[in-house]
Amino acid sequence: MDSSNASELGVCEVCGHVGPRDDFYSNSKRFCTAACSHSFSAKHRFNKTSTKSSNDAKAKSSDLKSKKNGPRFVLPSESRRHQCISMGFNWGMYLSSKKSTAASVELFSHSPMSPYWGDIGIGMKLEVLNLDCSLTTDVYWIASVVQIAGYKAKLRYEGFGEDGTCDFWCNLCTLDVNAVGWCATIGKPLVPPQTIQHKYSNWKSFLVKKLTGAKTLPNDFQKRITDSVTSPFLCGLRLEVVDKTRISRMRVGIVNEVVGGRLRLKYEDSDYENDDFWCHSQSALIHPIGWCERVGHKILVSSKDYKQKKGCTNARSELFATVKNVKSCGFRVNMKLEAIDPLNLSSICVATVKKVLKNGYLMIGIDGSEAADGSDWFCYHCTSPSIFPVGFCSKNKISLSVPTRFKDSFSWAQYLVDTNSQAAPVDLFENKIPDHGFKSGMKLEAVDLMEPRLLCVATVTKVVGRLLHVHFDGWENQYDQWVDCESPDIYPVGWCELVGYDLQPPPNLVQPVEQNVSLKKKKVKGQSFVTKKKRKKLVNVSKKLIPEKEESTPNRDSNSDLKDDQITPASSSVSTKKSQDSSVASVKSNSQTGATIENSSPDETLQEQPSPKKSKGLAKTEGNDASASNSDSDKNGDLSQSSDSISENSERNSDEKTSKLNEEISMQVDTPQGS
Template sequence: ETQSSEPMEEEEEDDDLELFGGYDSFRSYNSSAGSESSSYLEESSEAEHEDREAGELPTSPLHLLSPGTPRSLDGSGSEPAVCEMCGIVGTREAFFSKTKRFCSVSCSRSYSSNSKKASILARLQGKPPTKKAKVLHKAAWSAKIGAFLHSQGTGQLADGTPTGQDALVLGFDWGKFLKDHSYKAAPVSCFKHVPLYDQWEDVMKGMKVEVLNSDAVLPSRVYWIASVIQAAGYRVLLRYEGFENDASHDFWCNLGTVDVHPIGWCAINSKILVPPRTIHAKFTDWKGYLMKRLVGSRTLPVDFHIKMVESMKYPFRQGMRLEVVDKSQVSRTRMAVVDTVIGGRLRLLYEDGDSDDDFWCHMWSPLIHPVGWSRRVGHGIKLSERRSDMAHHPAFRKIYCDAVPYLFKKVRAVYTEGGWFEEGMKLEAIDPLNLGNICVATICKVLLDGYLMICVDGGPSTDGSDWFCYHASSHAIFPANFCQKNDIELTPPKGYEAHTFSWEVYLEKTKAKAAPLRLFNMDCPNHGFKVGMKLEAVDLMEPRLICVATVKRVVHRLLSIHFDGWDSEYDQWVDCESPDIYPVGWCELTGYQLQPPVATEPTTPLKAKEATKKKKKQFGKKRKRIPPAKTRPLRQASKKALLEEDLQAAEKVPSEPTPDEIITVRVKEEHLDVAMADKAPSPELPVPVENIKQEMDD
């Protein structure tokens, strides 16, 4: 009787969710409306839902915070709190009501309203009253797995960036690109900030999975077993069982998608295994053939997709306030509000800026800090004057609270006794405004908690506006002679030649001393990156763009990233643990748009438009690209009308700039498909948040 009643309760709960606008993604996951069979996924979802109702599981992904994170706030001693309605993480003192159960009045009212609706519905259905009514909008994450992995939302962000399935329409065919050129992709295990990085070594050649059979003429969805021929990041090359050595029907897919399952999934969910039509008559005893092929083989863990979804839950939410570097003056920070979260990447809106005055970075980026950080360490911050025209923006209407310190990546503790960095010391550092250069630099100011203000020697600014904050443990600063020892071209100060520059002579001439070697963090993990590996990398000069890229050089833990199709002057140095590099297939997995390589010659007559990207004022003019003039796409007018003076100035740009006009900072342009440009919504009407970032909907 107990076993027979469980399916009935599950069906009734599904009805509850449907009645109040919920979404039963498990039916989509099964891809069969008539299927009434239960599975390990349903059981896990139900158990997780009950545990959360009993208060045994948190509603927020606290376990995703960076390792070693304390459970109390730094300095303040306040306790962390989790909103029982939306799952947001905050401090108890900032939460609403005496019980501190909710982050805002709206969450408290929503919780109460949903509980009443659930209680009324339960009485109408004849269910006995429970001690605690179910909150209908808090369906367990594992119950949303199908819809979550199948679609990360559709449309565009307010800045015009396509997301979800709209981004996939513009998607770059990684599989064909890798296979045609015999490229190798960096394994997922190299990237510590991406989903399931610590379990991806289990994905290997020869592993068996159950996938959708695309070579079938049956009216319903059927499946077949396939073998992994090659792994490239999140993408794998599969071959249906029965084709043996015939590679003509091999196909690529992303292991994070919902149509790839471990062996046994079809049996549990009453799905049919049907061989592809092409080889249907090849064997008469397919069951015996499969048994022989499956003996001793490996497959995905049964909870693979559940863990994938859990690892794609991020603690940052729309409306959280934080401090971020001011892109117009990197020596100071500004107050900003989280507008969008996609795959752990944050779109931030400056509080005192326009609706398109945004900044993209990863949640573990060293460029963002909790509110109060600048004042605490002695860093400059721009006084915020809230703009009246931003009052109606969704992100500002939904301000929850300040992002608490333990949501940010924890920096290494430093000990200043026995000698520390001093003002005036010289070192080598990656130029924050031209990330392809390692320059001679000076420590201009020593802040608290191990932070340093550093400037590039010979820089154009004399007022300190180009100072940049690095932590003492940063892997972007190096001791003197680091470049010489590792055969890297050092960018010397103005008036010096790179091939004749000598640190000894320079220190003597400037009457300065080099920072001691022992103060630098020179540890090097076994990161696994090799020259020639392909990946997806953020263009840090235009951080909303993620591009197809190659590891051009490996120097200990330092990687030189080359953007495919672009000249080497756009290369950037990054650390091997940088949160701005991603494995192949990450954009497809999260629904983020990937910028394809710039083709030197058009292979097919494509009718494409190029949307002019909003340029950052401090980055100056854009350098010319390497493709010949005949292959450069025509520019499309920006959505925001340009001033006449800007248009006239743009027309008068000389083909060969004079030395005084050359600006070393470079930015790239974003390429959008014409079909997507036509479907782009008005920038004044942002796409609803729930369609953009489903990983934030609890």
């Protein structure tokens, strides 16, 4: 194809179709067909008439919102990520080495770009950063999508044909990934990779042939990403959140940080720096101020006037996840069922309805291991996907955790007789199973719900209806979790990279950047749930609660009951001291948060739960620290290299030859106008 006859490329402003500009509709050549032109005109007329009168108001509102919510979200840079890839975890290399697939972004309704991700497919053409170039400034080239894994995609530069040796992984939600034609609009040159720059004598003709009829990203793709990451929650808003030191009650929390829809909440009644709690804005663990009073749930507050605080704003009720409106749920006290243990999420246990609250909420206790004072009861809604009818585990071939004295021979029929109770009717449970699309073996990023500040590399190992069994890669099965397919605590591959959140990689794949860095990572104090039950299969450990020192908690003398037992005074509190054993979670968390323990005394003993896995860093056992270090170093020799072999090829040419080649390229490649 002769360059003189090569037609300039055009990109349709409506559908994104790429083709010769001469074939486009109308004199402006902005649309591929008459239908696209008419669609754009109709939409433009509507927007013009509907927004003209509100432009000033929107501008003022936007300015006010930005001041309250801090700086606007900025997309990450692929070039910066690529420079640091050897220092951290590389999803692309990991997926390739495991020959694994990742769950599609479309499966996570709470994740950014979920409604639009179906438009991205194999073969799509993009303008991406050219990493195989020795120029000092950033230049771009056309690449095709070869594989998609969450937000990540394996790309191949145009010109390599069927040769996949130089394929590279890239997060599609970055500043350096754009629709075809973007470079032309801002005057940036398209420079072919240095490895193949002499493969074709006329790159412009080559691009015209390759891009004609190809599909690319919509022009507003990056704007869509930015808008979908924005959260309606603002820092400083007040709400009610579960008390991580006593899960049977709530406390008042204040939004301290917002990252990609995840909230870092500080407990209002605590002065401790790390007395906080991470959760998603759509989590069932948070509610608007006044929710406890409406449903009859306990809440720890300093006074009855907690619902209004001078200088503070309560989060609006419409910001929270909605549940089915239930007048009468049908559940009764002492009914038996099966439920996910909130303090050991790898187990589904025999459970009992301990209390029926208003609006369909229930207090559930785990049979055989519950605390005498009910401090480990947990609040579930009657439509929760975490509670099941009797026989659910047996029907789905799941191991049911039963009380110890029934461990050898358990049958529901005999158990109901022995406990003089009845099973909750099956029709009281939510039985809707969405067509979610999750399959066993899919990779994703999941929250460690026992230490919810951590997001980890994980795999779906089993799918039962709408229930997913999630395994944390590199960790023992005892740390697995059962989660719902619509849980806001699971995310697509690349989510952490998109929003700037730390991803915890498998421990056997991480190599310390410096040689003197210890393989054991010190756990942030006061970050995990507290339990009085031994949940993990480790050595039994019992510690006494020891008063740390006489230190009064913040002004809690004015406590009073709101209604019956709904508001729990914080006047009789005991501060505890952190145990030095790193495998213990319960005493550690209580000591640092400064949270109160009701009806406790210095002689009260706890069966402590081992520390959540990630807090132990890279060492699974103390005796294997050295071997783990050596193994990790060997395994990660390859991981310290760049995942993009093209950058290695770029170093093979001398500076003199590179300069000469760049001069030749600049003479050969004309920037496609409107491409």
